Amino acid sequence: MSQSPTHAQRSDVFLLDAERTTWHDETLWFVRQKRDKAVYATPEFQELRQLASDIKDHTLSQLAEYLEQFEAAALANGVRVHWAADADEHNAIVLGIVRAAGASRVVKSKSMLTEECHLNPHLLANGVEVIDSDLGERIIQLRGEAPSHVVLPAIHLKKEDVGETFWQHLGTEKGLTDPQQLTEAARQHLREKFLAAEVAISGVNFAVAETGSVVVCTNEGNADLAIGLARVHIACMGMEKLLPRLSDLAVFTRLLTRSATGQPITTYTSHFTRPAPGKEMHVVIVNNGRSQQLGRPDFRASLKCIRCGACMNTCPVYRRSGGHSYDFTIPGPIGAILSPNIDMRQHVSLPFASTLCGSCTDVCPVKIDIHTQLYKWRQVLGAEGMLPASKKYSMKLLSRVLARPGLFKAGGVAARLGLRLVPHALSHAPGYNPWAIARELPAPPKQSFREWYAHQSSVSAK
Ligand code: SF4
Numbered sequence: 426m427s428q429s430p431t432h433a434q435r436s437d438v439f440l441l442d443a444e445r446t447t448w449h450d451e452t453l454w455f456v457r458q459k460r461d462k463a464v465y466a467t468p469e470f471q472e473l474r475q476l477a478s479d480i481k482d483h484t485l486s487q488l489a490e491y492l493e494q495f496e497a498a499a500l501a502n503g504v505r506v507h508w509a510a511d512a513d514e515h516n517a518i519v520l521g522i523v524r525a526a527g528a529s530r531v532v533k534s535k536s537m538l539t540e541e542c543h544l545n546p547h548l549l550a551n552g553v554e555v556i557d558s559d560l561g562e563r564i565i566q567l568r569g570e571a572p573s574h575v576v577l578p579a580i581h582l583k584k585e586d587v588g589e590t591f592w593q594h595l596g597t598e599k600g601l602t603d604p605q606q607l608t609e610a611a612r613q614h615l616r617e618k619f620l621a622a623e624v625a626i627s628g629v630n631f632a633v634a635e636t637g638s639v640v641v642c643t644n645e646g647n648a649d650l651a652i653g654l655a656r657v658h659i660a661c662m663g664m665e666k667l668l669p670r671l672s673d674l675a676v677f678t679r680l681l682t683r684s685a686t687g688q689p690i691t692t693y694t695s696h697f698t699r700p701a702p703g704k705e706m707h708v709v710i711v712n713n714g715r716s717q718q719l720g721r722p723d724f725r726a727s728l729k730c731i732r733c734g735a736c737m738n739t740c741p742v743y744r745r746s747g748g749h750s751y752d753f754t755i756p757g758p759i760g761a762i763l764s765p766n767i768d769m770r771q772h773v774s775l776p777f778a779s780t781l782c783g784s785c786t787d788v789c790p791v792k793i794d795i796h797t798q799l800y801k802w803r804q805v806l807g808a809e810g811m812l813p814a815s816k817k818y819s820m821k822l823l824s825r826v827l828a829r830p831g832l833f834k835a836g837g838v839a840a841r842l843g844l845r846l847v848p849h850a851l852s853h854a855p856g857y858n859p860w861a862i863a864r865e866l867p868a869p870p871k872q873s874f875r876e877w878y879a880h881q882s883s884v885s886a887k
Contacts, residue, residue: 429752431774436746439581449581450744456577457738459687460788467683476676478792481729484667485719491634491667492710498637499708502699509711512542518709519544519626519659523553526657526705528623534641534648535559536628537575537732538661538711541754544626555626556618558647560611567594573748575755576685576734581747615647625655627697629662630731631677632708635670638698639708642681642691649695657705660697664710665728677731680790684733718766723801727762729791730755736785736795742778751775758785762798765806773811776802837873844869 440446464470484491496506509515515538523531531548533539533555545566548555557566561579565572567590572578579587584602591597597610627648631640639660641648652658668674682688700706719725737743737757748756753764753772758779764772776799779785785795806812812820826832844852844866853861872880 429771432746432750432752432778433774435750435752436778439747439750440745445581445583446745446747448583449747452580453738453744456686457735457788460684460735460738461687463683463687463689467679470680470683473676473680474790474792477680477731477790478729480668480673480676481791482726484669485665485725485728488664488667488719491669492664494634495632495637495667496710498635500637502637503706504637504699505705505707507707507709509709509713511713512711515542515661515709515711515713516544516547519661520548520551520553522657522659522707523548523624526624528657529553530618530622531555531624531626532558532618532622532651532655533562533626534628534643534651535562535578536626536661537572537754538628538663539626540572541713542661542711544661556615556622558615558619558645558651559643560608560615560645560647563611563615564590567591571749571754573756574734574737575732575757581749619647619650619654622651622655624657624659625651626659626661627652629660629666629708630681631668631674632662632666633669633671633674634667636698638671638696640674640678640694640696642678642694644688644692646693649693652695652697656703657707658697658700659707659709661709661711664712664715665730681731681733684735684788684790714767718763721766723805724762724766724798726793727759727766727795727798729793730759730763731791733790735788735790739784739788741780741782741784746778751778758795758799759793762795762802765802769806769809769811773806776800776806834873834875841869841871841873 439449467473499506507518509518529552531553533545535557539545545555545557557563559578561577562572564579564582564587568582573581584604584607587607588597588601591607591610592599592601595610595614597607601607601610625648627639627641629639630642632638633640639662641660643649668677678690678694682691697706715728718728732755734757736759737748740758743751743757751757751760751764753760753767753775755763761772761775761778764775779796779799781796781800783796786793786797789795807817826836852858852866855862870877
């Protein structure tokens with residue numbers, strides 16, 4: 426049984442602000458609807474999904490070969506390639522490159538991998554100033570928070586929160602909430618940082634084995650500006666980011682933003698293949714548990730994820746509990762599959778943070794069977810003896826009752842009677858039955874379904 430708070434316990438904090446919860450839910454549903462419009466406007470969308478899924482399946486089946494091909498091509502291009510077995514190695518490699526460059530300031534574009542490895546605290550602890558250049562990332566960095574969504578890292582914040590943060594940290598006017606003025610303030614602030622940075626760190630959306638290049642997609646152009654200005658570029662990528670050929674890329678760029686935000690294409694899709702004259706380019710390829718997930722047949726398809734966030738935008742649990750309630754770098758349905766791979770005990774509650782409605786699977790552009798994997802994790806966690814006693818014993822009791830028709834019938838009689846006799850004040854007592862907080866049960870029927878069915882059959886037989 427996990428000692429850390431469960432997803433439900435962490436959600437309680439988010440749910441305290443009912444107005445924010447409703448707003449969060451509606452905002453993400455709006456993004457989901459934009460995605461639907463973009464999908465309906467693309468007649469070949471389902472063919473693209475299948476193609477993307479097949480390409481990713483194929484790549485994962487020969488990942489070692491494609492990684493070697495990528496490394497050879499990148500080295501031939503003059504790129505320095507580094508391999509990191511885990512987060513610590515990744516952080517040590519990045520710090521080593523920064524130190525070798527004699528740098529004390531780094532600008533970083535959006536990268537969930539560096540979040541996963543906790544790179545920022547590591548660099549700061551070693552005397553390196555690190556500035557997130559993506560607007561959403563910068564806002565949460567100023568607030569000392571983690572991203573709550575993979576595409577929209579500050580989606581849990583309202584413009585009033587951003588105004589307050591900028592007033593405190595950037596000296597803007599108190600009470601400023603105009604998005605255009607706030608964005609302009611951020612632009613001025615970041616421009617100074619861009620010009621002063623000696624090293625630029627970026628994430629990687631896709632890496633092409635054939636050419637040895639990495640592809641970075643942003644809507645703000647911040648990665649391009651940072652990389653263009655700095656002398657050293659460090660691209661950090663999870664080893665599952667590979668695509669075999671350059672021609673495969675178009676399939677994914679067409680799917681990525683349509684699924685993420687409903688845009689037809691990302692504003693900037695930049696290819697980085699070799700360092701500019703007089704500059705350095707490094708690629709750090711990170712494992713950090715990915716080969717372990719690759720070795721789990723039921724869960725390996727989760728490595729196909731292109732981090733579009735569509736499964737989060739559609740998930741009724743994520744929308745009403747917020748990304749921080751997952752307490753994992755990747756929140757939402759896909760995070761609930763990836764997190765137990767890293768630490769089953771710590772993340773035991775996440776596969777249960779789902780209604781298993783299957784909406785995540787329906788929208789996933791690379792056809793990951795997300796809700797099936799969530800269900801499978803529940804079975805694995807049960808078999809590992811990690812379920813809380815209340816769940817374990819109630820399920821055991823239920824399976825005994827369901828296996829004995831007589832017991833089931835008697836249980837039905839007792840429940841119908843009990844529901845009529847138990848006073849409302851007791852069945853809805855605060856702290857006793859959380860389900861009853863926002864629910865009323867229908868009046869219990871006088872007869873069971875079997876009795877009703879037998880009666881109907883006898884009436885129609887007459
Ligand atoms: S699992 Fe699918 S829907 Fe969710 S973020 Fe990854 S690619 Fe997008």
